[in-house]
């Protein structure tokens with residue numbers, strides 16, 4: 001027991017002294033070969049260019065990144081006038097914007113079909129080809145058809161060849177959409193976008209009303225991608241045009257446009273250079289759409305205003321065709337940080353190893369004197385069963 005422990009003790013002491021008082025370093029072979037030398041330097045140059053050009057300059061590997069949290073407030077301005085069968089009317093922002101809270105997603109009405117004075121009563125379905133009947137048997141009492149407007153009473157009306165229904169009557173007739181659009185003047189309406197963002201990791205808050213965009217400027221400016229890139233007031237016609245769509249077509253049947261507010265901020269530079277960029281993308285409402293979208297063209301929805309008349313509840317139904325605007329904010333800020341810098345340098349140094357691997361492949365497999373280089377690079381041990389032959393270097397032999 002005592003012998004084992006003393007042996008163990010000497011092993012441990014030896015291992016410790018080896019660990020602390022010895023140092024291993026790999027032996028290098030210096031190859032004087034022009035072809036391999038050039039290949040190696042070229043690869044190293046490529047790796048250096050990748051690290052400096054791509055990792056540091058393009059990808060900004062020395063900076064840390066934060067994503068923006070943003071809020072958007074919108075406000076429309078503009079007035080429209082209509083004269084429908086002698087009935088004049090003026091439409092202001094509260095009449096044509098849905099919903100009216102000024103969020104990042106809203107609809108500007110450009111066309112509509114109005115059905116006045118609807119009451120809860122019985123009337124025949126609209127003869128639009130969707131709800132035809134030939135006899136009372138086609139109109140099951142108490143049921144409704146998939147595209148119907150009310151509960152069937154069980155009667156087929158001869159004059160219209162449609163089922164009689166209990167519904168809000170008279171039924172809306174949307175077989176023809178007003179053309180030109182009733183609010184085509186909406187092209188000149190203006191949209192004000194107020195956007196604030198924060199990069200919480202860096203404690204930075206920015207607004208699209210940047211330096212230079214003050215009360216005086218806002219009162220007269222209109223966004224222009226070349227002249228007034230920072231003006232937060234946009235003409236609706238310009239928005240549609242910049243999205244690549246046609247306004248009159250879109251105003252007739254409705255459509256959707258995405259506005260992208262993009263912030264890309266380098267916080268190592270002046271904060272004043274952290275400014276928004278606006279992008280406009282037509283989503284639907286254009287004739288060039290694919291076949292599948294022809295199943296539903298444009299964008300519309302219905303809304304009603306209720307009132308009492310002679311103690312009878314009535315409503316005015318509106319089928320609204322409009323331009324739906326969806327505003328999306330995307331923000332990214334970068335700032336110098338020592339951790340990503342060291343990581344980028346470390347990975348770059350690691351990639352330098354690729355040059356050694358490729359050059360070794362060339363040296364040991366492709367050059368004419370490959371066997372000579374193999375001999376120089378590797379030291380061969382004796383086969384396990386043979387008596388080990390220790391080959392000494394020339395210098396060692398001389399010493400011996």
Ligand SMILES: Nc1ncnc2c1ncn2[C@@H]1O[C@H](COP(=O)(O)OP(=O)(O)OP(=O)(O)O)[C@@H](O)[C@H]1O
Nearest residue numbers: 075076077078189190191192193215218219233234
């Ligand atoms: N859609 C828009 N088109 C043009 N100017 C606008 C629009 N929306 C707001 N403005 C103007 O931008 C400025 C800032 O608008 P903000 O809504 O903060 O102020 P306001 O005084 O409440 O605006 P309002 O004129 O609606 O009373 C105001 O001068 C306002 O008139």
